[in-house]
Each structure stands twice: as structure tokens, then as C-alpha cells.
Amino acid sequence: MTTLSELTGDYVLDTTRTRVGFVARHAMATRVRGQFDEFEGSAHFDGDDPSKSSVRLTIQAKSIKTRDQRRDDHLRGTFPDTDHHPTLVFTSTTVRQLTDTGFRVTGDLAIRGVTKPVTVDFELTGAENDPRGGTRVNFKGGVTIDRNHWGVNWNAATRLLVSAKVTLELDITAIRRT
Template sequence: MTTATELTGDYVLDPAHTRIGFVARHAMVTKVRGAFHEFEGTAHLDGADPAGSTAQVVIKTESIDTGVEQRDQHLRTNDFLDAPNFPDITYRTTRVEQKSDSEYRVTGDLTVKDTTKPVTIDFEYTGNAVDPFGNLRVGLEGSVTISRKEFGVEWNTALEGGGVLVSDKIVLEFDISAIKQGQQGQ
């Protein structure tokens, strides 16, 4: 078992084992799921005092993928993320609170397009392990629902029977595997 002191240190997200995804309701009847495939993230974890932990993530908007290229191209336009003018979505922590042995509330500034707003994400610490290469990994899972309109992503179209094509509420999902830096396996 790894102690809190042993967990303390600097980490980088492992993009091969981390998923940053989203869910949006489409046409009021079904959910469309997608993910961003290009991102970088770093964190400093303080095992003894989680409030001293920090993290930042930079997501490349161009890397959005819903499995439908025509939809992905539309999401990259100014109607949604405007990838040519705003190539990054960023999140930088401002506060970390420990809620229980495995639950954390992380507050930070989320920037989408040219709008920055505070967003609080509840995370579950899913554990740690030393991989076959000698790297200490930690796992976290979390999600949060945001209003895309609050971030200037307002495009929509009305449906004939009422409602809209794309929901305002978007669920952001985080399945994180982070590797501790400065250890034997590096």
C-alpha cells in the first residue's frame, strides 16, 4: 500500500490511458458521446494535505471526436468550439477539498473559447499502482454538468415538435491515469 507521503509529487496525464469525454443530448431523445484525443495535463499531488494539490489541463479543440466526421467538423466551427481561433480548452485548479478517503472536490477555472468560469468537479480516487515499468500511477474519475451557453457555445436549431437539436447541458467526463515524475521507471 502506497502511503500519502509516497503519493506526494508531480504527475503527468498518461494520454494512452486517460479519457476526457463529454455527453450531450441530441434531438431531445438520445445521447451523443465524444472525447478529445489530444491533451496535456500536469498535477502536483499533496498526499498529506490535499488542499495543497494543483492541476492544469490543456485540451486541443481540433481533436474532438464523436465518431461522425461531419458532426466533428461542425463542432470545430464557430457554431461550437471555433477551433481555428480557440485551439485550446483549459482548466486550472484554484482549490482542492477532500470530502472522504476517496472523494475530492476540485474547483478551477475552465476556459472555453474566450470565456472563463469557475467549475467544480467531484472526483473519486480509484487507487494507485506501480506499472510493469516501475512507474507509480494514480487513478481518478469525475464528471460535471455545465451549460455550454455560459461559455459562448450557443448554436442550436428548433425542432418541429418542440425542443432543440442540441442540449444546453453537457456532461464532462474524466477518467484519469497520471504517472508520478522523477522515479525509477522514467
């Protein structure tokens, strides 16, 4: 692939090669890293006019993993409240091209029944033909959010022990639909 125009098309996330992760400071000294293991997403990319592009990502809240089973069980009940809010959803509203390979995607992020706008900067890190003849694209991006904006603050100790700022890390691989 040599031009963005050649990448125009509809894509689905390759969930085996995509990582949806997060980092939060704990007790203001250490960092807790985690990820969501179950998600799906789609995108339309218009290489001639990136402003006509769009993205949607749906994350299964119960799939949160931090490599500590007790913490994961606690987070499932208190953070996304998976019984009442089983998914986290991002739907883009605008896409802007910043550089040859840089894009700013603004959209609505819904967590715990609260929807707020967020803006994520992405870098196109690669594009290739896969062994089956399809086209794969790779994007890397991230954004820091304040969990309090989505009502993720379940007690006074949480305010003291866990930073309100959470960095979302996205390492995306998507496959063009044929």
C-alpha cells in the same frame, strides 16, 4: 500504496490511458457521446495536505470526436471555433478532500475565450507501481456544465436540438515524475 502520503509528488497525464469525454442530449431523445483525443496535463498531489494540490489540463479543441465525421467537422467550426480558440483549458484554484478517496477540485475552465469556474468531484480509483518502477494514480470524475455560459450556442436550432447541459467525463491516469 497504502496511504495518500505515499502518493505525494508531481504527475503528468498518461494520455494513452486517460479519457476526456462528454455526453450531450440531442433532440431530447438520444445522447451523443464523444471525446477529445489530444490533450496534456499535469498535477501536483500533496497526500498530507490535499489543499496544496493543483491540476492543469489543456485540450486541443480540434481533436473532438463523436464517431461521425460530418458532425465532428461541424463541431470543430462552431463549438470551440478551433481557428480562433484552439484549446480548452482547466486550471484548478482549490482542492478539497471529501472522503478517504474523494476530492472536490474547483478551478477555471476556459472555452472560446470565456473563463468560468467549475467544480469537479473526483474519486481516487487506484494507485500502483508500473512496470518501469514509476507510480501511477487513477481518478474518475465528472461535471455537468451549461454550454451557454461559454457562448456555445450558435443558432436557434441548436437551442432546440441540442441540450444546453453537457456532461464532461474524466477517467484520468497520471504518472509521477521521477
